[in-house]
Amino acid sequence: MLNRRTFMKGLAGAAALGGLAACAGNTPRARPHVVVIGGGYGGATAAKYLRMWSQGAVDVTLIERNPAFVSCPMSNLVVGGYRELADISVSYAALQSKWGVRLITDEATAIDHARRTVSTTANGVLSYDRLVLSPGIDFMTAAVPGLEGNFERLPHAWKAGPQTVLLRQQLQDMPDGGVFAMHVPKSPYRCPPGPYERACVVASYLQRHKPRSKVLVLDANTEIQSKKALFTKAFQSYGKLIEYVPNSDLRSVDAASRSAELEFDRVRADVLNVIPPMRAGSIAVRAGLPLVNGRWVDIDWLTMEAKGVAGVHVLGDALQPAPGMPKSGHMANQHAKLAAAAVLNLLAGEPPSPAPVLTNTCYSFVDDRNAIHVASVHQYDADKRQPMPVEGAGGLSTAASDLEGQYAFAWAKNIWADMLS
Amino acid sequence: MKKESKVKLSPILASLCLLGVGLSISGAAAAADANLARNLAATCANCHGTDGHSAGGMDSLAGEARDRLMQKLLAFKSGSRPATIMHQIARGYSDDQLALIAGYLSARPAHE
Numbered sequence: 362m363l364n365r366r367t368f369m370k371g372l373a374g375a376a377a378l379g380g381l382a383a384c385a386g387n388t389p390r391a392r393p394h395v396v397v398i399g400g401g402y403g404g405a406t407a408a409k410y411l412r413m414w415s416q417g418a419v420d421v422t423l424i425e426r427n428p429a430f431v432s433c434p435m436s437n438l439v440v441g442g443y444r445e446l447a448d449i450s451v452s453y454a455a456l457q458s459k460w461g462v463r464l465i466t467d468e469a470t471a472i473d474h475a476r477r478t479v480s481t482t483a484n485g486v487l488s489y490d491r492l493v494l495s496p497g498i499d500f501m502t503a504a505v506p507g508l509e510g511n512f513e514r515l516p517h518a519w520k521a522g523p524q525t526v527l528l529r530q531q532l533q534d535m536p537d538g539g540v541f542a543m544h545v546p547k548s549p550y551r552c553p554p555g556p557y558e559r560a561c562v563v564a565s566y567l568q569r570h571k572p573r574s575k576v577l578v579l580d581a582n583t584e585i586q587s588k589k590a591l592f593t594k595a596f597q598s599y600g601k602l603i604e605y606v607p608n609s610d611l612r613s614v615d616a617a618s619r620s621a622e623l624e625f626d627r628v629r630a631d632v633l634n635v636i637p638p639m640r641a642g643s644i645a646v647r648a649g650l651p652l653v654n655g656r657w658v659d660i661d662w663l664t665m666e667a668k669g670v671a672g673v674h675v676l677g678d679a680l681q682p683a684p685g686m687p688k689s690g691h692m693a694n695q696h697a698k699l700a701a702a703a704v705l706n707l708l709a710g711e712p713p714s715p716a717p718v719l720t721n722t723c724y725s726f727v728d729d730r731n732a733i734h735v736a737s738v739h740q741y742d743a744d745k746r747q748p749m750p751v752e753g754a755g756g757l758s759t760a761a762s763d764l765e766g767q768y769a770f771a772w773a774k775n776i777w778a779d780m781l782s
Numbered sequence: 783m784k785k786e787s788k789v790k791l792s793p794i795l796a797s798l799c800l801l802g803v804g805l806s807i808s809g810a811a812a813a814a815d816a817n818l819a820r821n822l823a824a825t826c827a828n829c830h831g832t833d834g835h836s837a838g839g840m841d842s843l844a845g846e847a848r849d850r851l852m853q854k855l856l857a858f859k860s861g862s863r864p865a866t867i868m869h870q871i872a873r874g875y876s877d878d879q880l881a882l883i884a885g886y887l888s889a890r891p892a893h894e
């Protein structure tokens with residue numbers, strides 16, 4: 362095991378190098394400084410693990426625009442009325458008090474990776490030795506004519522917070538006999554099973570309170586994108602309440618009438634939940650990082666640095682995933698640990714681990730208490746230079762169960778603690 | 783690079799052997815990466831808590847006897863121990879990796 366002395370020795374060298382970067386920015390630092398942008402599933406985990414694994418030898422500054430963490434996982438239960446927003450929110454206080462992370466509640470506006478600096482709206486320019494970037498996703502709103510500026514009438518609720526509450530409100534206000542229509546964008550998008558989980562949870566609410574209503578799932582894809590057999594079964598259990606329509610290409614929306622223009626159809630809804638096409642968080646795009654299809658950051662999997670951009674480590678939904686790797690919070694947490702280990706090795710003048718392993722587990726609720734899962738394990742393949750799913754490992758639930766529902770709640774509790782306390 | 787990791791290899795390998803971690807050929811990967819056990823165990827933390835200290839609703843693994851942990855992991859892997867998900871996850875790791883995980887978690891204090 363790397364002992365503290367060797368590590369500190371390595372870091373002393375790194376700190377000397379770091380001095381160079383510091384000259385370009387503001388205060389010179391005696392210790393290495395890592396800046397993390399984004400305090401979600403990836404960034405918060407990275408901030409904590411960098412402090413924990415360096416035993417405080419590395420300074421970490423976390424820049425997050427929101428005052429508290431609000432979880433997307435479990436947010437569909439808030440839409441369904443089974444949980445409150447407070448139940449899925451966690452404070453950043455322990456990251457500061459217990460782990461010594463410096464928290465800046467602000468917007469990161471620009472990255473200069475040549476000078477190794479980050480600009481913020483209200484906190485000036487910060488210099489870093491290494492940058493961890495986990496900004497999540499932003500929407501390509503312009504791809505859906507009529508959507509721009511209309512997220513109040515047509516909520517996405519694909520970033521948890523006020524949007525989640527808004528969609529809940531609209532569902533509550535919907536009359537019995539109304540239509541809740543959801544549009545699912547083409548893959549890849551954040552959380553492959555998420556839309557189908559939402560359809561089930563909304564249907565479970567409607568079944569109890571407004572049984573003459575309907576959930577219309579308009580999917581741009583040819584089929585259900587995750588846990589297909591399990592969701593098909595769950596949809597069937599709701600009878601006529603859920604209607605699933607694949608190959609639904611969305612052409613435009615009209616906010617005033619809450620209608621969606623599809624390739625062959627026009628749908629008017631009482632609640633219209635359009636999940637827009639998405640790409641890496643805009644700060645990654647603005648920073649000029651290499652993008653695959655103009656959408657996702659291309660990275661080197663041993664260090665998680667953006668290809669050709671030394672010192673900028675990208676995590677979570679923003680990156681171009683390796684085969685079989687979903688855009689999930691669980692996966693973002695695993696990315697963060699891989700990146701934290703690599704950052705500390707590099708700061709100590711050591712090569713990154715040659716054989717990283719990542720896992721994924723995603724639970725989805727099919728009502729207020731029964732859940733299903735999909736799991737996978739990904740081992741680094743030196744020839745392919747990326748992690749590959751292990752054949753014969755991973756898999757799905759045999760059926761939805763209350764036991765897995767309990768595990769899903771325990772998963773949330775534990776992963777929130779693993780990131781934030 | 784190759785040369786460098788070889789130089790570092792021997793003392794770490796030696797100390798792992800002293801710890802009694804059963805290493806076979808693929809133990810070389812562990813030796814090339816001094817933090818391998820820590821990093822592997824961190825893949826469990828999403829569900830079982832940081833360093834195996836569960837926040838509730840899942841088994842805490844910190845401080846559990848290494849042999850017991852290893853036995854459980856191998857039983858999940860072979861399918862002899864019933865599970866909803868652990869059989870699927872355990873199969874993703876080599877026996878050496880599971881041994882490193884068991885070794886690391888058993889060495890954590892049972893309470894934070």
Ligand SMILES: Cc1cc2nc3c(=O)[nH]c(=O)nc-3n(C[C@H](O)[C@H](O)[C@H](O)COP(=O)(O)OP(=O)(O)OC[C@H]3O[C@@H](n4cnc5c(N)ncnc54)[C@H](O)[C@@H]3O)c2cc1C
Nearest residue numbers: 399401402403426433434469497552677678688689690691
């Ligand atoms: C409805 C729904 C259900 C889901 N269910 C699950 C589930 O059950 N299990 C699961 O594993 N995953 C689930 N996911 C997916 C999961 O939410 C994402 O994969 C995860 O959040 C990705 O982590 P991230 O760090 O990349 O992004 P995020 O968690 O979104 O974090 C990004 C953070 O960066 C901040 N930020 C961005 N840009 C800036 C800037 N310029 N300046 C300052 N701050 C900035 C944002 O405010 C945000 O807090 C679900 C998603 C949705 C929408």
